[in-house]
Amino acid sequence: MPANKAQRRLSSITDAAVEYGVHHSTIRRYISAGRITGYRFGPRMLRVDLDELDALLRPLATAKRGA
Template structure:
């Protein structure tokens, strides 16, 4: 669906743009309305999105490379082993679906984030 030449943008759907940046379709539609990303209307309720117009500035919910490296560097071997054990426990419930696994993992992350915030306040 998309072209990869230097002169042409990579076009994709709202859903593809959302998946590529780990956000919901409503966020992508909002960014289109705000003019933060380039898109063209292709129907009454459909857009094609210039996937190359999405940057860290237009999708602020994603970690920067610096944040990602810092977070990974904070993990020790015990942390990595604990993460592996959790992944092994939840994988059978996903029936091999990467998407289901990602949603479960995100839910676990949300719970852990709330617990970490509470611990930091204490």
């Protein structure tokens, strides 16, 4: 593998759901909607890239104190 190629952090759908505190159906829905990429290995094994899930995280706006 070339040194400049980014390493993927692949995880099962179940493990990714546990990691992010969502239901596994949510991960499958994101794949179906095209929000993240699903990677298939063989006829049944499906993996997702945790970096793609990280990219979906957005910080919440907070109220400024003393304004």
